[in-house]
Amino acid sequence: MDSLGFQPKDESFATRAIHAGQDPDGFSYGPVVCPLYTTTTFKQDAPGQHRGYEYGRSGNPTRNTLEAVLASLDNASHGLCFASGLGATAAINELLQKGDHIVSGDDVYGGTNRYFRKVATNHGVDITFVDTTNVEEITKAIKPNTKMVWLESPTNPMMKITDIPRVSEAIKKTKDDVILVVDNTFLTPYFQRPLKYGADIVVYSLTKYMNGHSDVIMGAITTNRADLFERLQFVQNAAGIVPSPFDCFLVLRSLKTLSVRMDAHMRNAFAVAKHLENHSLVEKVLFPGSESHPQHKLAKSLWSGVSGMISFYLKGGLEESSKFLSSLKVFTLAESLGGYESLAEVPSIMTHASVPPESRKLLGITDNLIRLSVGLESPQCLIADLDQALAAAHSSKIVNGVDANSKK
Numbered sequence: 321m322d323s324l325g326f327q328p329k330d331e332s333f334a335t336r337a338i339h340a341g342q343d344p345d346g347f348s349y350g351p352v353v354c355p356l357y358t359t360t361t362f363k364q365d366a367p368g369q370h371r372g373y374e375y376g377r378s379g380n381p382t383r384n385t386l387e388a389v390l391a392s393l394d395n396a397s398h399g400l401c402f403a404s405g406l407g408a409t410a411a412i413n414e415l416l417q418k419g420d421h422i423v424s425g426d427d428v429y430g431g432t433n434r435y436f437r438k439v440a441t442n443h444g445v446d447i448t449f450v451d452t453t454n455v456e457e458i459t460k461a462i463k464p465n466t467k468m469v470w471l472e473s474p475t476n477p478m479m480k481i482t483d484i485p486r487v488s489e490a491i492k493k494t495k496d497d498v499i500l501v502v503d504n505t506f507l508t509p510y511f512q513r514p515l516k517y518g519a520d521i522v523v524y525s526l527t528k529y530m531n532g533h534s535d536v537i538m539g540a541i542t543t544n545r546a547d548l549f550e551r552l553q554f555v556q557n558a559a560g561i562v563p564s565p566f567d568c569f570l571v572l573r574s575l576k577t578l579s580v581r582m583d584a585h586m587r588n589a590f591a592v593a594k595h596l597e598n599h600s601l602v603e604k605v606l607f608p609g610s611e612s613h614p615q616h617k618l619a620k621s622l623w624s625g626v627s628g629m630i631s632f633y634l635k636g637g638l639e640e641s642s643k644f645l646s647s648l649k650v651f652t653l654a655e656s657l658g659g660y661e662s663l664a665e666v667p668s669i670m671t672h673a674s675v676p677p678e679s680r681k682l683l684g685i686t687d688n689l690i691r692l693s694v695g696l697e698s699p700q701c702l703i704a705d706l707d708q709a710l711a712a713a714h715s716s717k718i719v720n721g722v723d724a725n726s727k728k
């Protein structure tokens with residue numbers, strides 16, 4: 321696909337996804353696929369003398385290979401995998417102590433928001449939620465005890481974009497020991513490199529695009545900071561937040577096709593977003609790839625593409641949203657995103673139900689906001705499915721002078 325005005329792609333990305341850390345000569349018998357080591361423990365040659373591995377929680381060759389690939393994809397010096405995306409979030413929060421303060425984006429994943437409000441605060445950590453698209457809001461929220469700024473870009477589900485280079489510069493000028501964490505789940509390192517823009521830690525739910533086959537729950541971090549890596553590696557082992565070797569094997573397999581999948585998600589998302597923008601039963605589309613997105617230019621200046629995430633307001637309320645979602649036949653009504661199959665959901669009562677109602681209202685997460693994860697099916701089938709479900713949602717209704725039934 322033509323770059324459509326986005327930043328040039330990293331030429332060697334696909335090669336690194338396939339080969340980094342996976343030289344067949346690095347394993348016994350020269351396999352071209354990294355072996356799956358299910359063993360929980362490793363024979364020692366003498367007490368305390370092991371051959372690099374002693375116990376599966378502290379290290380496993382399949383997991384360590386995946387960690388090397390993840391680091392390579394972000395051009396990072398270190399990568400670590402965790403049992404889930406939220407497991408990675410929990411590990412990062414272990415960097416903080418009682419009395420510390422976090423500034424978080426106001427539109428982060430609902431589970432991250434819940435972790436901050438209901439777990440981190442129990443440990444005596446204080447949180448302020450701000451709109452991270454506004455650099456001044458972030459710097460104003462930084463206090464003497466602020467230790468971390470946490471953001472997602474684009475945000476979920478409102479698709480707001482943060483200028484990470486500007487934010488990281490402003491944070492470091494305000495207080496240079498603040499750790500900037502960026503959740504890059506929506507774009508993956510194929511489309512955005514937060515470390516290059518000054519982030520200290522990048523966090524992923526590998527469950528989403530990185531694995532992409534909807535069959536693994538896993539999280540990861542990448543970083544160039546040896547001090548943070550050492551502390552997080554200690555937590556990974558000491559708190560036991562590790563994924564299974566089998567799941568690591570699956571993610572290693574999936575990363576080999578990441579670039580191909582992301583290009584196809586982007587192509588399909590463009591087709592779907594364009595169609596929805598011209599649909600009479602759609603109020604507004606939030607898609608950073610679209611010129612109608614208020615920060616489209618910023619997206620093009622920072623990213624090398626967009627993923628398959630689209631949010632849109634359909635005309636109506638919860639009744640129409642529910643009817644729409646229940647009528648879909650190719651899209652599946654389900655939480656999650658980033659798999660090869662298309663998913664649809666209503667964040668207000670699904671993924672973001674744990675966000676307090678006042679915050680949802682302020683953000684615009686209303687009952688007619690639908691979030692789509694556009695998968696890899698034929699775009700014609702996806703568009704036809706959306707059309708029939710939108711019509712079904714408004715059946716026997718005239719909306720803005722349009723008879724929805726006539727569009728079937």
Ligand SMILES: Cc1ncc(COP(=O)(O)O)c(C=O)c1O
Nearest residue numbers: 404405406429503505525527538
């Ligand atoms: C942006 C984002 N970050 C983190 C998570 C948490 O990841 P996991 O479900 O793997 O724990 C999710 C899950 O939906 C997410 O969408």
